[in-house]
Amino acid sequence: MTVRPELSPDTTQATIRATVLAVVAEHAGQEGPLLPILHAVQQRLGWLPPQAVVTLAQALHLSRAEVHGVVSYYPHFHLQPVLGAVVQVCRAESCLSRGSEALHAQAQAHAEAVGGCHVESVYCLGLCALSPAIAIDGQPHARLTQQRLAALLDRLVEKPSSAPLASSQGASA
Numbered sequence: 001m002t003v004r005p006e007l008s009p010d011t012t013q014a015t016i017r018a019t020v021l022a023v024v025a026e027h028a029g030q031e032g033p034l035l036p037i038l039h040a041v042q043q044r045l046g047w048l049p050p051q052a053v054v055t056l057a058q059a060l061h062l063s064r065a066e067v068h069g070v071v072s073y074y075p076h077f078h079l080q081p082v083l084g085a086v087v088q089v090c091r092a093e094s095c096l097s098r099g100s101e102a103l104h105a106q107a108q109a110h111a112e113a114v115g116g117c118h119v120e121s122v123y124c125l126g127l128c129a130l131s132p133a134i135a136i137d138g139q140p141h142a143r144l145t146q147q148r149l150a151a152l153l154d155r156l157v158e159k160p161s162s163a164p165l166a167s168s169q170g171a172s173a
Contacts, residue, residue, distance in 0.1 A: 013051050019044050020055040034060065034070055038077060047078040075120060085117045085156045088135040094128040103132055103149050116156040 023040045027033040037056060042048050048071055057067045071077045089095075089104040107119045117136075127133035130142030134149070141152060 016045065016049050016051045017055050020052050021059060024056070024059045034062070034067070038067075038071060042077060047081045050079075075122075082118045084111075084115060085137050087111070087117045087119045087153070087156075088122040088125070089119060090123070090125045090127070090131065090133045090135075091121045092124040092128070095125075095131040095133055098131040100132040100134075102146065103134065103144055106146055106149055107134070107153060110150075110153045114153075114157055117153065 020037075020041055023037050023044070024033075026040070027037050030036070034056075037060075038048065041052055041056070045052065053067050053071060054064055056062075057064045060067075071079065087107050089100055089107055091100055091104060104119065104121065107117070111117050111119050122135070125133045125135055125140055127140055127142045132144050133140060133142040134144060134152075135141070136152060136156070141148070
């Protein structure tokens with residue numbers, strides 16, 4: 001499970017720059033480091049502020065357009081702060097055939113009505129045999145029903161997003 005930092009759109013430019021440069025240094029010598037660096041920066045900052053894109057482009061001798069193109073292509077990357085837990089609902093074939101469309105609608109309705117989470121579609125969590133599946137802040141939950149999903153979503157309001165949510169059945173991976 002990924003522990004997400006406190007998200008803040010007010011993170012200072014110096015903090016952003018220092019974070020990006022530290023991550024770049026950690027990946028020195030690695031071929032094709034852009035994606036791992038983007039993942040690490042987002043994990044530390046909670047999102048990818050515009051200054052992070054600029055600093056990363058300069059550090060890797062890439063254009064801002066190249067970095068922004070990668071960031072905007074992958075839905076995992078966030079160009080705005082994401083407040084609350086990130087709920088990823090699998091919408092791959094196996095999960096769709098087992099009802100993930102209804103789960104996605106339920107999670108989206110909860111996010112709009114109650115808050116506490118940001119809902120994303122993903123296309124395979126690797127739990128096809130246990131579908132339908134979701135991940136909450138990186139922690140997978142499988143063999144979901146609408147009742148189990150409701151219980152997990154209700155707990156998001158009670159607990160901070162960095163607290164792990166134990167699955168109510170042994171179906172979590």
